Amino acid sequence: MFPDFNIFAGKRGKAVEEHEISKVVVKRLPRYYRYLGDLLEKKVERISSGELSELMGVTASQIRQDLNNFGGFGQQGYGYNVKYLYNEIGKILGLDKVYNMIIVGAGNLGQALANYVKFEKRGFWIKGIFDVNPKLKGRTVRGIEIRMTDELPQFIREHEIQIAALTLPKSGAEVIAPILVENGVKAIWNFAHTDLHVPPNVIVENVHLSESLMQLSYNLNHLEITDTEKN
Amino acid sequence: MFPDFNIFAGKRGKAVEEHEISKVVVKRLPRYYRYLGDLLEKKVERISSGELSELMGVTASQIRQDLNNFGGFGQQGYGYNVKYLYNEIGKILGLDKVYNMIIVGAGNLGQALANYVKFEKRGFWIKGIFDVNPKLKGRTVRGIEIRMTDELPQFIREHEIQIAALTLPKSGAEVIAPILVENGVKAIWNFAHTDLHVPPNVIVENVHLSESLMQLSYNLNHLEITDTEKN
DNA sequence: TAGATTGTTAATCGATTAACAATC
DNA sequence: TAGATTGTTAATCGATTAACAATC
Numbered sequence: 335m336f337p338d339f340n341i342f343a344g345k346r347g348k349a350v351e352e353h354e355i356s357k358v359v360v361k362r363l364p365r366y367y368r369y370l371g372d373l374l375e376k377k378v379e380r381i382s383s384g385e386l387s388e389l390m391g392v393t394a395s396q397i398r399q400d401l402n403n404f405g406g407f408g409q410q411g412y413g414y415n416v417k418y419l420y421n422e423i424g425k426i427l428g429l430d431k432v433y434n435m436i437i438v439g440a441g442n443l444g445q446a447l448a449n450y451v452k453f454e455k456r457g458f459w460i461k462g463i464f465d466v467n468p469k470l471k472g473r474t475v476r477g478i479e480i481r482m483t484d485e486l487p488q489f490i491r492e493h494e495i496q497i498a499a500l501t502l503p504k505s506g507a508e509v510i511a512p513i514l515v516e517n518g519v520k521a522i523w524n525f526a527h528t529d530l531h532v533p534p535n536v537i538v539e540n541v542h543l544s545e546s547l548m549q550l551s552y553n554l555n556h557l558e559i560t561d562t563e564k565n
Numbered sequence: 566m567f568p569d570f571n572i573f574a575g576k577r578g579k580a581v582e583e584h585e586i587s588k589v590v591v592k593r594l595p596r597y598y599r600y601l602g603d604l605l606e607k608k609v610e611r612i613s614s615g616e617l618s619e620l621m622g623v624t625a626s627q628i629r630q631d632l633n634n635f636g637g638f639g640q641q642g643y644g645y646n647v648k649y650l651y652n653e654i655g656k657i658l659g660l661d662k663v664y665n666m667i668i669v670g671a672g673n674l675g676q677a678l679a680n681y682v683k684f685e686k687r688g689f690w691i692k693g694i695f696d697v698n699p700k701l702k703g704r705t706v707r708g709i710e711i712r713m714t715d716e717l718p719q720f721i722r723e724h725e726i727q728i729a730a731l732t733l734p735k736s737g738a739e740v741i742a743p744i745l746v747e748n749g750v751k752a753i754w755n756f757a758h759t760d761l762h763v764p765p766n767v768i769v770e771n772v773h774l775s776e777s778l779m780q781l782s783y784n785l786n787h788l789e790i791t792d793t794e795k796n
Numbered sequence: 797t798a799g800a801t802t803g804t805t806a807a808t809c810g811a812t813t814a815a816c817a818a819t820c
Numbered sequence: 821t822a823g824a825t826t827g828t829t830a831a832t833c834g835a836t837t838a839a840c841a842a843t844c
Contacts, residue, residue, distance in 0.1 A: 360783050364776035395837050402803060410802040411844045427779045428786035442680050446673030521785045535788060539781035545595035548658045550770035552591050554752045555659035557766060626813050641819045641826040
């Protein structure tokens with residue numbers, strides 16, 4: 335009754351042409367990916383933008399617009415094949431590839447990242463952990479030896495590291511970032527409380543935890559009047 | 566030569582009236598706060614929207630528009646007094662208050678948060694750490710004892726906990742969230758890979774690390790053509 | 797085929813930038 | 821006062837939502 339899965343395979347040709355995708359769309363893709371992954375686990379085969387919109391609390395229009403930035407993944411009268419769409423978004427996000435990654439800063443946060451096994455499942459391989467503190471030298475986290483930061487240049491080159499997570503204090507991060515870039519790191523996942531200055535061909539993705547907590551605190555203090563009055 | 570600092574004190578009256586501030590403005594406030602804090606440390610007394618815009622890489626217009634959502638903090642011909650503006654944004658963000666906080670999930674990430682001393686400096690006091698794993702019972706992190714989650718209801722009530730950081734796996738987080746809410750927690754800092762469903766008067770601030778890494782990976786794979794061709 | 801739902805265009809809404817009069 | 825810079829209005833730009841023809 336519903337069209338065969340294979341018909342989807344041919345559709346991708348359409349999407350090849352490149353155009354700049356807005357940041358806000360890119361930000362929503364991982365969430366689509368997560369919901370589709372959950373649906374896949376529940377053995378859901380197909381879903382319409384309407385159903386997905388209800389599930390995710392966004393408009394169906396937005397879902398269709400977002401997806402059509404990358405090509406026509408759906409089918410009129412049918413909706414979207416969950417598995418196919420999941421895989422396609424995975425490819426768009428670059429999750430079909432493998433990345434060599436290091437963690438610089440072996441404190442609690444760095445170790446938390448190192449221990450987060452799921453990253454490796456998604457193709458992000460942690461090849462090394464570095465710190466400035468000589469006391470940590472030689473210790474291991476999940477089998478990965480902690481090295482000193484003076485070994486960084488050689489290590490990055492030898493292991494073709496593309497991604498570095500920076501879980502150091504501000505001052506350390508600012509010293510280390512240029513070293514990473516000089517030796518070929520293409521993307522920095524920055525947990526330090528500072529805006530790193532890097533060449534335009536290097537990606538910086540910031541995770542500013544204290545800023546996130548401040549947003550929470552703002553919202554806690556600015557609940558809708560009707561709610562604050564209830565108390 | 567420049568007007569006395571005290572003249573600023575009277576300006577706040579203007580800002581009292583309430584209107585809904587857009588999410589994107591609120592998101593920028595902590596960054597302003599960070600830059601102003603840095604300027605303060607450098608003993609900078611005053612700054613114009615033009616100078617700040619250059620420092621931060623945003624337009625002066627945006628800075629002035631953002632600030633004027635909350636009132637007139639500047640002075641024509643002078644600019645903004647750094648210390649005053651820093652304090653005012655702090656108040657807007659609710660950083661002049663004190664919050665009782667717990668961490669639920671004593672894994673690496675939970676411990677990383679517990680060890681992050683700066684939160685306490687900003688008024689976020691960590692009163693307890695909880696986990697489901699009985700092996701962790703009684704251990705301490707930075708002097709704070711790890712308790713079992715069945716103690717949560719009583720603890721939240723007794724210590725008037727307003728904020729809970731959820732550093733548990735998805736399934737645990739979904740079970741714990743309603744318990745937190747029932748017992749009076751007003752805001753959840755959610756690190757679990759799931760969208761929590763809570764009543765509208767409860768704040769949820771999400772930190773989805775894997776989604777952040779996916780954004781990085783997207784950007785790594787979609788650099789400007791000119792850059793990718795260079796290689 | 798008829799019904800459902802996409803892909804896409806057009807309308808609306810909101811956010812950013814520009815411009816400038818007000819004013820310190 | 822004259823110069824500088826804000827606060828704010830108006831213009832532009834971009835993102836979201838609505839609507840519907842295309843089509844499976």
